[in-house]
Amino acid sequence: MLDPFSDKAKRLVKEEFGGITELLLIIPSYVGIDQALERVLWVKSGEMPRDLLEMGDIQDLLTFYALLGALAFSPYGIEMELVKEANSRIYAKRLRRAGRISGTATELRTVDAGEIPSRDRTILERTHHHELPPDERDKLRLRYKIHLGKFLELWEGSLKEVYIREGYVYLTTEQALKLWEKSFERNFERAVNLLYEVRDELPSYYLQLYERLGEIAREYFKERLERMGSAEAGLLRFELFPPCVKIALGGVPAGLRNYAITVLLTSFLSYARLCPSPSRRDVRIRDCVGDLSVVEKEILPVIIEAGNRCSPPLFEDQPHEVKNIWYHLGFGLTDKPRLEDSGNSTWYFPPNCSKIRANAPQLCKPDRHCRNIKNPLTYYLRRLYIESRKGKQSTEGGENG
Template sequence: MFELFKKGYENFCLEAVRSFVKVEPISGRAIKGRELPERDYFKLRDRELKRLGLLGKEVDGRVLLQCIPKYAVRWTDLSPLLEHGRLHLTDLYLVEGWAAISPSELWELYSEFVAVRTEEYLEEIHEKLSQVRPPPLFVEVGARISQLVPKEKEWRPAVKRGRLRVEFFPPCVKKALGGCPAGVRNFAVSFLLTSFLSYARISPSGKPDPKIRDFVEDLSILTEEVIPMIYGAAERCHPPLFSDQPHEKANIWHHLGFGLTEHPRLEDSGKSKWYRTPNCQKIKLQAPLLCEPDEHCSQIKNPLTYYYRRLAEEKHAVQGGDTGGEENLL
């Protein structure tokens, strides 16, 4: 897209971008009648040159033009990128709700939009497929094919349900429990911790569409063990998550499968999807701040696999000890 733009196909390229966001040209240095200070105008240019690794170097005039603010984009149109952590509001220079964007930044935003839409589409397809039972013939064919495919190295050992063992949590979960800044706190608390802690504590079987009510007799495991840990992490965020987003309490229960509520009942389980723990790749993309691999992360693709493997290793080390120890709770 950027190459087409440089060759003179600006209008064609802008039409593609406008399928995601509303783009308006900057008239001179004015956005919505307000002129950008000259100092800020050139600071934005230099910031983009720095991002491209060109600041302080001899740059072709045509390249320089790609780094000068030329377009204005409504910041609200960028919300999908903000939600996925691919862009931060503090990175934008806003005037009357419009962000000043250079051509090179515009194409970068476009590529991020394509990536987000693709990721959302694949997740949607995965969710739909996980809820559909394939025809028996497909199951039989799949079983035969699986016999010919090498087994995955990643595995999930059978573990007993038991008290959560914090010392065996992966680094990303430990960081999330310690509290996160505004840019990643929603993902860390409402998505990562909520799914990881609930699955790790309840240890459901591999049903395609699990519901918590199928594995527990009451909500005490959640209300007395899992939820206090999640709420504690939310309070340790800076700023505390619920201080300016109290609705996230209901969102946590929504991710646990009880619908959007703060007062769930066991029979409500299944009103929404019980979200699975995001894999390591998703964490790296949406919350790279959390991803600091340790020596146990090798060949691990999901935080739950890390936890189950550490439990199994400890059980083996103590020759059959109970992996559901009750120590080291938060």
């Protein structure tokens, strides 16, 4: 398999297994946890086993989706970064060995003879520069093309770096591989986002696999984690919140108050601050903290302030709603909670985007980061992940400078 997100892969999943959900349910019967982990264990040494490169299509999809199923328990963490890096390198090497990139999810096509004017080819490919070794001239050959609209969705460089003609962008093999890598990254994150919504339905196999992945990832990224610190539970980053949460924080009219403050804001703030990547949906606050001070000093005041910005102010109009806040945090209907009361009711998870659109459409004002996101918490996790990547690149740049 040259690309697990290609049309060929999608057909194979549907025809052989009946779909992704069915595939995930049968994987534990065919793929051992150690077998799935072989796809990532090699990254520390850098020596990619030959059997990973020569694996058959069915086995390839089974082991690849085993890892994706595990990532449903932490869609944006070091586990995801490890799996994405390892598998991007596996598929990129297969593409190089195959000598072709067409047929992947990037919608790249091979360039036909005579499609590019000979004068342009002479300039771009330096065909008359005989001082260049043959392999260097070969690297300059424009072998692939892609529609400009699709190209702009993936390319992060300058348009001056590529040749554009009649609505198509023409690329060298290396440029095409760079585009494929970006496509793989986006498809990978999209797939993990989708699986995040069904993680409670997955067999325990995937949680066990996720825990093993965590051990490997912490060892692989040990130096970075020590340098940057843990990015799991931490101070809230309000600037990275999704639009719906920002709207709720600003106060809403009477018809939206209870949903925006009690349902959305209470669940989002509490999970984002205390347990941004819970391994299960029935987690309790006492599983995440040793006392209630962080709830009382960092979470509840933000909720109260947002409620007071509503028109009319929520807690002045409905003072009993404070008890409902604690109920949604999992402490039962009370205004004097104790840590041991955690679990008396359900600690409500943030509602999915589809439910927000259905129940409070005025809160749903998507921005560019909302694309392919299914839950406000996933939005926040993704933004945190992107920021951590920027921090990593900045740190490495400083060390190299």
